[in-house]
Amino acid sequence: MPHVVTQSCCNDASCVHACPVNCIHPTPDEPDFATAEMLYIDPVACVDCGACVTACPVEAIRPHTRLDETQLPFLEINADFYKDGRRRRTILAPHEKPLEVTVREPLxxxxxxxxxxxxxxxxxxxxxxxxxxxxxxxxxxxxxxxxxxxxxxxxxxxxxxxxxxxxxxxxxxxxxxxxxxxxxxxxxxxxxxxxxxxxxxxxxSDRRLDVPGASGVATATEFVAWYNGHPDHAHHRFDLSHRRAVVVGNGNVALDVARILTTPPDALLGTTISRAALDVLRTSAIEEVVVVGRRGPAHSAFTLAELVGLGSAVDVVVPPGDLVGLDDASPKHRTIRALGHEPTAGKRVILRYLLSPAEITGTGVTFTRNDLRGEEAVPTGETEHLEAGLVLSSIGYRxxxxxxxxxxxxxxxxxxxxxxxxxxxxxxxxxxxxxxxxxxxxxxxxxxxxxxxxxxxxxxxxxxxxxxxxxxxxxxxxxx
Ligand SMILES: Cc1cc2nc3c(=O)[nH]c(=O)nc-3n(C[C@H](O)[C@H](O)[C@H](O)COP(=O)(O)OP(=O)(O)OC[C@H]3O[C@@H](n4cnc5c(N)ncnc54)[C@H](O)[C@@H]3O)c2cc1C
Ligand code: SF4
Ligand code: SF4
Known part of the structure; x- marks a missing residue:
């Protein structure tokens, strides 16, 4: 009965050093640690001792018998990591030597x-x-x-x-x-x-969109700082009066923003959200947040754990026409393919792909459609306009x-x-x-x-x- 790493994993590797059988990977000395979306427990090697549970600062690890419904997908996500058959070290590389100062003067x-x-x-x-x-x-x-x-x-x-x-x-x-x-x-x-x-x-700071009309567009950075009560951003006003918001960019920050915009305000009451932001969100007319990526779903910048978390909070939909270039060997790709295809009656997040913003207008965003050639998004010449009140760019911090x-x-x-x-x-x-x-x-x-x-x-x-x-x-x- 293995233990399982779930959504809140923040890759600090504290569990790695606690595990007596070195069955949590990638470890910091393995090359794929730097790019890992999270750490994973090998279900075959885990001896279920529970040492990692106490070591984890964010309660990310649970015995598989105690996963709640929203955490069940992580059973497969952990197991999948070990399916490539790659040999992993069974003994952890020795800890680096403790820091030693050889000069007398205190640092x-x-x-x-x-x-x-x-x-x-x-x-x-x-x-x-x-x-x-x-x-x-x-x-x-x-x-x-x-x-x-x-x-x-x-x-x-x-x-x-x-x-x-x-x-x-x-x-x-x-x-x-x-x-x-x-x-x-x-x-x-x-x-x-x-x-x-x-x-x-x-x-x-953040990277800015470089298209006509973008100068007045708010950024996800500003929106995140606003709902978290950052003093530099308390003054911001966001247009929540339209039924649709568009987020350009599809990393984890875009999904955070989409989730906060579609979560019922009462469900945020017990959280650390700024009271002023919560009061404004109570007046929101937004029913749908469209999260847009330039390339295909295989290039989604969000992590699988974040998508699973979003899916347990709100309906997530992807139009079938956007499902190109997926490889079913990848758990992330399988999860995207298994999302709903039709907009639901309640609040929802729609993942759209192969769209590059061309112009931000008073009524929303005009996109150019792309085709995928290999890894590259190539414009087709067609355009699509998404009406929206709030447009947020989420294309990276700087x-x-x-x-x-x-x-x-x-x-x-x-x-x-x-x-x-x-x-x-x-x-x-x-x-x-x-x-x-x-x-x-x-x-x-x-x-x-x-x-x-x-x-x-x-x-x-x-x-x-x-x-x-x-x-x-x-x-x-x-x-x-
Ligand atoms: C929206 C968002 C959500 C995230 N969510 C997660 C998550 O759920 N899980 C996760 O693992 N990671 C998450 N991350 C990533 C994580 O927050 C970062 O990896 C981490 O915070 C980077 O740490 P840092 O110390 O480099 O910078 P920061 O956390 O940005 O800290 C920099 C600090 O320096 C201060 N500062 C700047 N200039 C000066 C100055 N001149 N004088 C004095 N102080 C100054 C700033 O005020 C700030 O407090 C998230 C990131 C973002 C942007
Ligand atoms: S329960 Fe024990 S054996 Fe299993 S991953 Fe955690 S520390 Fe390792
Ligand atoms: S599971 Fe917990 S202890 Fe292990 S890397 Fe993730 S956050 Fe750190």
Whole structure:
């Protein structure tokens, strides 16, 4: 009777280290960990000891006998992962050696931002005896998108903030809320007082649609921030007076937005949703949210777990004409194919494919239809207009440049080598400056992905500290 990983998995791999028989994969040392949508338990190898249940911070793991109806699909999703016959290690690679500091002076690090990547970096640094971490957060509440991004009805996922609460109680941890670095406190201030500065500022902006009429279009980023009570976004007004909304882009954020727009407001009452947003949602006339992708269903950017979660909350429909290019060997493709085909009487989410926005007008969005040639979407010349009141673009987050740091405009990250910030002209490391999380690798991955990411950065930082490569340390040791 195996245990099963379910929807709230955030890929932090805590269960991997708890499992006595190494039957949870991919493990962080396996190549497919970086792209995995979640982790999966091998039903044949699991000995049902339950150790992973206690290790999981978001209650994602359950014995298969205790799955509720909405979680049943995960039995097959976990088992399917092992059907490719790939050999997986039965013994977990040994833990990396604990961090060791070989210089006497206690390490002092500033971290800018308090999202998941900042908190995991702080946790890692504080394994070093005597270390001190100052975390600077521009908002008056900590934990970044774990609080201001994760959907309010994803209560289990939001429990990860309890892990961050535990980290913030560790000796040597100091949180400075309401301090925007680059404003009241500068990079130079931080470098003067610390051996190193780790930027964990995330990706707070978004990619914009580049079609006529798009300049006034709201983004999913703004809508998410609004319903989560982000102070920068409380003023937004969204047109909920029409029966249809259109979301351009089909990643997990698009599905979050579609679910919040179609969930009965009373069902959101017990969640962390902003009261002001809930009051506005009570007046909504929206019955249908159309989530649109440029390519075919095989290129859906959402994860299977998120689709299963959406399907258990609201009717999800896909027109049969859009079901092209699916491969039934893939559990995600099978799940898309099995969705309903006819709009239902109640509120619904419609997944549409092979449509590229051409123009946003006062009445909705005009799309050009595409054909799929291999991996590419090729315009057919035909158009389709979807009437809608609310149009949201959801085509990806994007980091903003930071004062005093280099920035790669194309990738929208701070150029770095495994977390060491590098000068883009010379490729040389900028002494004492590091990045972690979305500002380091771009807006991909889950909350737990930032744990592995932060560990990599902190290992570089400590290596530099031990090698005497941190300028602030030299300044502090030999004050002028
Ligand atoms: C809408 C949405 C929903 C998501 N849902 C899930 C989910 O259900 N499950 C999951 O596993 N993952 C989810 N994710 C992904 C997850 O939230 C990210 O992987 C993670 O938050 C990235 O962490 P980060 O620390 O890099 O950035 P962030 O979480 O964005 O944190 C950056 C922090 O830096 C602060 N900051 C920025 N600039 C400054 C400055 N100059 N001075 C001081 N502070 C500053 C910001 O205020 C913020 O608090 C979601 C992401 C989004 C966008
Ligand atoms: S129940 Fe035990 S054996 Fe099964 S996955 Fe969890 S830790 Fe591993
Ligand atoms: S959230 Fe972490 S501990 Fe829980 S199942 Fe996913 S990887 Fe394992």
């Amino acid at each position: 002092r690090v500033a971290i800018v931002g308090s999202g998941p990547s900042a908190m995991y970096a702080a946790d890692e640094i504080l394994t070093i005896p005597g270390a001190r971490v100052d975390v600077y957060e521009r908002l008056t509440t900590p934990y970044g998108l774990a609080r201001m991004g994760v959907a309010p009805d994803h209560a289990k996922t939001r429990q990860v903030t309890e892990v961050f609460d535990r980290i913030s109680r560790e000796d040597g941890f100091h949180l400075h809320l309401g301090v925007a670095v680059g404003d009241r406190v500068t990079h130079a201030d931080l470098l003067r007082d610390h051996h190193a500065v780790v930027y964990a500022t995330g990706a707070s 980091a903003r440049p930071l004062p005093d740091l280099p920035f790669d405009e194309r990738r929208a990250i701070v150029p770095n080598d495994k977390g060491r910030v590098v000068d883009p002209c010379t490729g040389a490391a900028v002494p004492g400056v590091y990045v972690t999380g979305w500002i380091k690798r771009g807006p991909t991955g889950f909350i737990g992905t930032n744990k592995t990411c932060a560990r990599e950065t902190v290992r570089q930082l400590v290596a530099d500290h031990n090698a005497g490569r941190l300028p602030a340390r030299a300044a502090m040791a030999h004050p002028a």
